[in-house]
Amino acid sequence: MSEIRASSVTPGTPQPTSPTGAAEREFTVKERSQFQQAVRRFLRHRLAVASLVVFILIVLLAFVGPLLWKYTYTDITPDNSQPPSLAHPFGTDSLGHDGFAQVLRGLQQSVKVALCIALVASTLGVVWGGISGYYKGLADSVLMRFADLVLTIPAIALAAALGSTGGGTWWMIALILGGLSAPLVARAVRGVVLSLREQEFVEAARALGASDTRIILRHLVPNAFAVVIVYATLLVASGILAETALSYIGFGVHSPDTSLGLLISQAQSAVQTRPWLFYFPGLFIILIALTVNFIGDGLRDALDPRQTRQRR
Amino acid sequence: MLAYVIRRVFMSIPILFGSTILVFLIVKFSGDPLEGLKLRNPPPPPQTILNEERRLRLDQPLWEQYWLWLKNLVLHGDFGPSVHSNMNIGNELGDRLLVTLRLVLVSVLIALIFAVITGVVSAVKQYSVTDYSFTFLGFLFLAMPSFWFAILLKSAGIAYNQATGTQTFFTIGDKSPFLVDDSAWGNIKDIAGHMVLPTIALGLISYAAWSRFQRAAMLEVLNSDYVRLARAKGLRSRQVLVRHALRTALIPLTTVTALDIAALLGGAVITERVFQWHGLGEFLLTSIAGRDAYAMMGWLLVSAIIVIIFNLIADLMYSVLDPRIRYE
Amino acid sequence: MTAEINIQSGRKAGDGAAVLEVENLTVEFPTEDGVVQAVRGVSYRLAPGEAMGIVGESGSGKSVTSMAIMGLLPKTARISGSVRFRGEELLGRSENEYAAVRGKKIAMIFQDPLTSLNPVYTVGRQIAEAILAHNDVSKKAAMDRAVELLATVGIPFPEQRANNYPHEMSGGMRQRVVIAIAMANDPDVIIADEPTTALDVTVQAQVLEALEAARAATGAALVLITHDLGVIAGHADRICVMYAGKLVEKGTVDQVFYEPRMPYTLGLLGSLPRLDEGGRERLTPIVGSPPSLMNLPPGCPFTPRCPLAQPVCEEREPDLYATDAPAHLSACHFHEKLVGVSAAQLFRPTSVDTEGVTPRDLEVQQ
Numbered sequence A: 001m002s003e004i005r006a007s008s009v010t011p012g013t014p015q016p017t018s019p020t021g022a023a024e025r026e027f028t029v030k031e032r033s034q035f036q037q038a039v040r041r042f043l044r045h046r047l048a049v050a051s052l053v054v055f056i057l058i059v060l061l062a063f064v065g066p067l068l069w070k071y072t073y074t075d076i077t078p079d080n081s082q083p084p085s086l087a088h089p090f091g092t093d094s095l096g097h098d099g100f101a102q103v104l105r106g107l108q109q110s111v112k113v114a115l116c117i118a119l120v121a122s123t124l125g126v127v128w129g130g131i132s133g134y135y136k137g138l139a140d141s142v143l144m145r146f147a148d149l150v151l152t153i154p155a156i157a158l159a160a161a162l163g164s165t166g167g168g169t170w171w172m173i174a175l176i177l178g179g180l181s182a183p184l185v186a187r188a189v190r191g192v193v194l195s196l197r198e199q200e201f202v203e204a205a206r207a208l209g210a211s212d213t214r215i216i217l218r219h220l221v222p223n224a225f226a227v228v229i230v231y232a233t234l235l236v237a238s239g240i241l242a243e244t245a246l247s248y249i250g251f252g253v254h255s256p257d258t259s260l261g262l263l264i265s266q267a268q269s270a271v272q273t274r275p276w277l278f279y280f281p282g283l284f285i286i287l288i289a290l291t292v293n294f295i296g297d298g299l300r301d302a303l304d305p306r307q308t309r310q311r312r
Numbered sequence B: 001m002l003a004y005v006i007r008r009v010f011m012s013i014p015i016l017f018g019s020t021i022l023v024f025l026i027v028k029f030s031g032d033p034l035e036g037l038k039l040r041n042p043p044p045p046p047q048t049i050l051n052e053e054r055r056l057r058l059d060q061p062l063w064e065q066y067w068l069w070l071k072n073l074v075l076h077g078d079f080g081p082s083v084h085s086n087m088n089i090g091n092e093l094g095d096r097l098l099v100t101l102r103l104v105l106v107s108v109l110i111a112l113i114f115a116v117i118t119g120v121v122s123a124v125k126q127y128s129v130t131d132y133s134f135t136f137l138g139f140l141f142l143a144m145p146s147f148w149f150a151i152l153l154k155s156a157g158i159a160y161n162q163a164t165g166t167q168t169f170f171t172i173g174d175k176s177p178f179l180v181d182d183s184a185w186g187n188i189k190d191i192a193g194h195m196v197l198p199t200i201a202l203g204l205i206s207y208a209a210w211s212r213f214q215r216a217a218m219l220e221v222l223n224s225d226y227v228r229l230a231r232a233k234g235l236r237s238r239q240v241l242v243r244h245a246l247r248t249a250l251i252p253l254t255t256v257t258a259l260d261i262a263a264l265l266g267g268a269v270i271t272e273r274v275f276q277w278h279g280l281g282e283f284l285l286t287s288i289a290g291r292d293a294y295a296m297m298g299w300l301l302v303s304a305i306i307v308i309i310f311n312l313i314a315d316l317m318y319s320v321l322d323p324r325i326r327y328e
Numbered sequence C: 001m002t003a004e005i006n007i008q009s010g011r012k013a014g015d016g017a018a019v020l021e022v023e024n025l026t027v028e029f030p031t032e033d034g035v036v037q038a039v040r041g042v043s044y045r046l047a048p049g050e051a052m053g054i055v056g057e058s059g060s061g062k063s064v065t066s067m068a069i070m071g072l073l074p075k076t077a078r079i080s081g082s083v084r085f086r087g088e089e090l091l092g093r094s095e096n097e098y099a100a101v102r103g104k105k106i107a108m109i110f111q112d113p114l115t116s117l118n119p120v121y122t123v124g125r126q127i128a129e130a131i132l133a134h135n136d137v138s139k140k141a142a143m144d145r146a147v148e149l150l151a152t153v154g155i156p157f158p159e160q161r162a163n164n165y166p167h168e169m170s171g172g173m174r175q176r177v178v179i180a181i182a183m184a185n186d187p188d189v190i191i192a193d194e195p196t197t198a199l200d201v202t203v204q205a206q207v208l209e210a211l212e213a214a215r216a217a218t219g220a221a222l223v224l225i226t227h228d229l230g231v232i233a234g235h236a237d238r239i240c241v242m243y244a245g246k247l248v249e250k251g252t253v254d255q256v257f258y259e260p261r262m263p264y265t266l267g268l269l270g271s272l273p274r275l276d277e278g279g280r281e282r283l284t285p286i287v288g289s290p291p292s293l294m295n296l297p298p299g300c301p302f303t304p305r306c307p308l309a310q311p312v313c314e315e316r317e318p319d320l321y322a323t324d325a326p327a328h329l330s331a332c333h334f335h336e337k338l339v340g341v342s343a344a345q346l347f348r349p350t351s352v353d354t355e356g357v358t359p360r361d362l363e364v365q366q
Helices: A002-008 A024-044 A046-068 A099-135 A137-152 A155-166 A170-197 A200-207 A212-248 A260-270 A275-303 A305-311 B002-030 B046-055 B062-076 B089-124 B129-143 B146-164 B184-222 B225-232 B237-249 B251-259 B261-275 B280-289 B293-321 C003-014 C062-070 C095-101 C123-134 C139-152 C171-183 C201-218 C229-235 C253-258 C263-270 C311-315 C359-365
Strands: C020-031 C034-046 C051-055 C078-085 C106-109 C189-193 C221-226 C238-243 C246-252
Touching: A024 A046, A024 A275, A046 A099, A046 A275, A099 A137, A099 A170, A099 A212, A099 A260, A099 A275, A137 A170, A137 B002, A137 B293, A155 A170, A155 A212, A155 B002, A155 B261, A155 B280, A155 B293, A170 A212, A200 A212, A212 A260, A212 A275, A212 B129, A212 B146, A212 B261, A260 A275, A260 B146, A275 B129, A275 B146, B002 B062, B002 B293, B089 B129, B089 B184, B089 B237, B089 B251, B089 B261, B089 B280, B089 B293, B129 B184, B146 B184, B146 B261, B184 B237, B184 B251, B184 B261, B225 B237, B225 C106, B237 B251, B237 C095, B251 B261, B251 B293, B261 B280, B261 B293, B280 B293, C020 C062, C034 C062, C034 C078, C034 C246, C051 C062, C051 C229, C062 C078, C062 C106, C062 C189, C062 C221, C106 C171, C123 C139, C123 C171, C139 C171, C139 C201, C171 C189, C171 C201, C189 C201, C201 C229, C221 C229, C229 C253, C238 C253, C238 C263, C246 C253, C246 C263
Parallel strands: C051 C221, C051 C238, C106 C189, C189 C221
Antiparallel strands: C020 C034, C020 C078, C238 C246
């Protein structure tokens, strides 16, 4: 089997970067070609590319749509409980709110929260896991025990408890959920750093007298980047699901503002009478989570070809 | 083995301890549990408020409150006073634990069985139409908000009942308030009937994640050297598949299942909300809304213990399944 | 000298009593980037009891050839040609028909003993399983036989060892267990794919000894795949040299070792340290690296690395030509020019890193 693998690997297949401190220029050249190869591999993943296009369209819709649409999410139109029509493509609720305007606003809030969750969680997770993996010893024990602790408690309980204080602003929710997801990223980053720091090129850099900061920034971070970017992508998907769930149980975004989860929560008693209020926000959640997961899959294949072979 | 279990139990105490402190602080800073009482109109007599403060130990310093809670819990099994003066947190938790555990355990079991089957079929028939269909369904289920799917299931159940004029699916509560057939069998049938839709709703996401995982694990094992040797020995494909591939590919799934238990308890909160079950989830949500600190800590303790027990079971399973792991 | 006896057994193969005949075997793997031609028309015959070595660099297709013979390649592989066991065609059989041959008629030993055994079963059980797959005996009888087999391959305290899990054994022990599995059903052919490569040098000899014991006990013919010419010299009668998915030289051990007629073989021998030359000869590496098996250009695939290369080499791939010696074949247009040539005369001794170097680079340097 090993031979099949060996022969199917073309000479140009990138190996994990193993830059040595001595050949700085070569290192940058190598990195760019690696980046280009990753882009090439990603583009070959047709589903991921299509998902990326759809996801970008959804984000555009969320942020540009409300500026162009004739109603805002607070407008009360004279039409109550209308099924979808040309005037109201997503129908209206019993008060006369335009469904499309409401979904656009909910989409905007949910996407904003989800993207922030990914940002917060991966930033915090990289620092957390990086310190833990690099310094090992006491710092590592304390940080990892704390990560265990956070992960033992069902996230939704902590988020709900914290969310009940936060007053339901979108950025508070993003901070809370991001913080609660950070231990996951921290664990992954720690694992990568632990294995990397034992590798020859890091030892070589250390032997050449490179400082800790330099080793972390120049050698460990770029190599952990692939893992983090994949995690961050998948966190967008789990983030949007967490936000909508939190809003559904009443500890997320509050009325009069709205989110996709809150819209579903408000529509749950009307599934049979006004199903359009229930289905449209749900479909958007599914669409976002689905496309983001596909993008994450494509990214993983593009950034870590070794893992692909194992997975497929 | 026993020594290992005992050591593990002791090792989990700091986690329990730490998580109760964490939750205690969060609840304490989340607001005043007597806010509702104080804002009542006409205002209650000041003595009532003072009494309530004393009963909830709010007159004590923060660390003293926590210490009292811990001491009473360890010495007397007392979970502390609830905001609702007539509620005993310990008893309430016990009742609700049975309800929620029933939901979670059955969901885990069903999700595991289906996940292993689809994972194995997908891996064996890699890149076939079956594989692609399962993969697509897996991605779809992973992308579906659990509450949305639960509401959908519930309304589908209601629609079916209406269309057929029967009570095929139970969509509200964990059991009927009163039963015509109050025998043991009648009760079991009633409880099982109420469980159908919620367990599907709760198990679906775990199923999706686990079947993806099982497929990957299976593929890895199918490409392993020892499966190749098993084939080279002349074993039939079925023997290779079951005895060598599946047997080893099950090992990592035990860990993943245990790790997901916390998330499942979180998922139960939502499922119970949709189907209006009186389980731990509902208990949590009312406690948070009422800023009921001791109730929340009780809830937390119970769920953390469940998580820890599941992890312990998974570790023991691991050592049974994999002879390379031996706990001293 | 055992060579003479071996030549005789080689002749016997020519008489039509071959136990294994591989004819024009071709294996291709379609990949995203194109088709990988892993094996390109390999043919050989194996006489009963004979030991044949296949040498070549990794990626030359040696393992794929034997996996194709065993029917163990993934379904995506496109296999053509013919593999006959005692005259019966094996290619195209269903998985379960093939299973009846595997282990029973042809057994295989793999490279890495650390991963070849299933970690969750005892070694005794894994040997017994091989016996039970082909024989209608009780589990008890199979276990007893497993213990016997462990003793045959030289494992001390076989009764106790049978109850060990693979991780409780050293690499050398595990490889002996794999050998015991291979000989469990008294096969007619044993294919050993780099059986000692993953092992310490000190253990290699023991494992080869166990392999010899297995041959002696079963009388099986042996296909020994390795890149270690030393192993071949001691344990094979005939040699096939493989390069870029093709056999490029075939002959007896003496023919190939002392009168190689293919520049690649010469290069292989030149890169081998020799004690019998008084340590005065310098090693002569082959510069460059083997070609990618995807989109191979026409002509001899060794051309870019060959010091003898002429324009004709880039145009036409040579067949296996008969040389002056009987049953000694070489796939080189200029095999006649190689008579009496030593590696040092053809390849230049060098001490630089040879991975990215071509013969031309060396000329410029000097």
